[in-house]
Amino acid sequence: MKYIILIGDGMSDYPIAELNNKTPLQIANKPNMDKLTLKGKAGLVENVPLSLDPGSDVANMSIFGYNPEKYYSGRGPLEAGSMGIDLAPDDVTFRCNFITEEDGKIADFNAGHITSEEAAILIKDLNRHFFEEGTFYPGISYRHLFVKTNKNLANLKTTPPHDIVGEKISNYINWDDNDENGALAIRNMMLESKEVLTNHPVNQKRIANNQKPANMIWLWGQGLKPSMPNFKDIYGIDGSVITGVDLLKGIAVFTGLNNIDVPGATGFFDTDYKAKGKYAVNALKDNDIIFIHIEAPDEAGHAGDIDEKIKAIERIDKYVLGQILDNIGSFGDYKIAILPDHPTPIDVRTHTRDPTPLTVYSSVDESSADDVSVYDEFSVKNGSLGVFNGYDLINKILE
Numbered sequence: 001m002k003y004i005i006l007i008g009d010g011m012s013d014y015p016i017a018e019l020n021n022k023t024p025l026q027i028a029n030k031p032n033m034d035k036l037t038l039k040g041k042a043g044l045v046e047n048v049p050l051s052l053d054p055g056s057d058v059a060n061m062s063i064f065g066y067n068p069e070k071y072y073s074g075r076g077p078l079e080a081g082s083m084g085i086d087l088a089p090d091d092v093t094f095r096c097n098f099i100t101e102e103d104g105k106i107a108d109f110n111a112g113h114i115t116s117e118e119a120a121i122l123i124k125d126l127n128r129h130f131f132e133e134g135t136f137y138p139g140i141s142y143r144h145l146f147v148k149t150n151k152n153l154a155n156l157k158t159t160p161p162h163d164i165v166g167e168k169i170s171n172y173i174n175w176d177d178n179d180e181n182g183a184l185a186i187r188n189m190m191l192e193s194k195e196v197l198t199n200h201p202v203n204q205k206r207i208a209n210n211q212k213p214a215n216m217i218w219l220w221g222q223g224l225k226p227s228m229p230n231f232k233d234i235y236g237i238d239g240s241v242i243t244g245v246d247l248l249k250g251i252a253v254f255t256g257l258n259n260i261d262v263p264g265a266t267g268f269f270d271t272d273y274k275a276k277g278k279y280a281v282n283a284l285k286d287n288d289i290i291f292i293h294i295e296a297p298d299e300a301g302h303a304g305d306i307d308e309k310i311k312a313i314e315r316i317d318k319y320v321l322g323q324i325l326d327n328i329g330s331f332g333d334y335k336i337a338i339l340p341d342h343p344t345p346i347d348v349r350t351h352t353r354d355p356t357p358l359t360v361y362s363s364v365d366e367s368s369a370d371d372v373s374v375y376d377e378f379s380v381k382n383g384s385l386g387v388f389n390g391y392d393l394i395n396k397i398l399e
């Protein structure tokens with residue numbers, strides 16, 4: 001038996017006035033998803049526990065079969081995993097954004113999308129200046145990491161900079177002055193980074209070119225290395241992951257799933273859907289289960305772009321799912337599950353924690369199909385799978 005888990009990131013939505021109160025999933029032309037729903041079983045899954053924010057990392061950890069309340073330790077360490085950084089048990093990994101600070105406020109959480117080349121130069125100088133504090137690791141554009149050995153920092157209350165654009169910085173780093181958990185060192189670094197960065201030649205050039213300077217660092221999303229049991233040890237099968245997103249690659253690293261790099265997988269609208277489908281089919285030779293994650297519908301949700309969201313769903317259906325259905329029969333029996341990790345509704349332009357629509361098709365069990373015949377947020381409520389926790393999905397599919 002082969003298993004495919006197809007994740008359309010942020011694909012589900014709320015009814016939209018411009019679509020006559022329908023959702024993008026209801027409007028999109030997606031014959032393959034509907035065909036599998038007609039012959040399969042539907043339901044709703046809850047991927048985000050109430051105690052955690054509805055991030056893609058949390059929600060996908062659920063889908064991969066791990067209870068995030070038990071295993072989620074922050075975004076930083078997952079990204080470290082995807083970058084191949086070796087973490088010791090007491091190492092705390094922070095996400096380090098380059099931001100633009102103006103008048104004591106966060107003017108831009110991404111420093112005008114600074115280039116990776118410029119950022120690498122700044123990271124090098126930060127490492128020179130703060131060598132006693134820890135280590136910075138250069139990533140992509142404004143997104144970098146900082147690792148410090150002090151496990152008490154894992155519990156520090158930090159704030160994602162994209163949530164507080166325009167707000168006063170001092171309100172978010174006013175940690176208690178009794179320095180039991182090492183917070184002062186973190187605050188001092190963030191403030192002192194302005195001295196290293198403000199007049200840096202990289203920033204002088206950016207300002208001369210009318211670009212926003214990367215004049216401060218923002219540390220957040222920190223945590224200890226997650227301690228997750230091996231996927232094969234729990235579920236007894238080999239698996240691979242296809243994604244353009246670092247956080248998901250990190251989950252794969254810590255669970256012993258294999259990351260398959262697909263050329264042209266960008267994590268954006270322009271991702272190469274056909275290539276993802278093709279690599280998934282190829283991977284079926286050596287794997288029992290393939291997780292295929294596509295970020296584009298989420299990006300469309302964040303952008304509030306209805307047309308792009310519908311297009312993304314249609315492309316997933318045609319190029320990814322269609323290609324899999326054309327080829328998977330040659331590997332014998334199979335099951336396919338389709339779901340988003342969380343909704344990214346056009347009207348709210350960010351993730352919500354609502355349960356997400358699921359359809360599960362089994363090539364050996366068409367006779368037990370339920371009455372749901374199309375795949376969308378509302379029809380699945382009548383499905384025979386009911387509502388359950390996302391981290392039970394893999395067990396249910398393997399039954």
Ligand SMILES: [Zn+2]
Nearest residue numbers: 009010056341
């Ligand atoms: Zn997501």
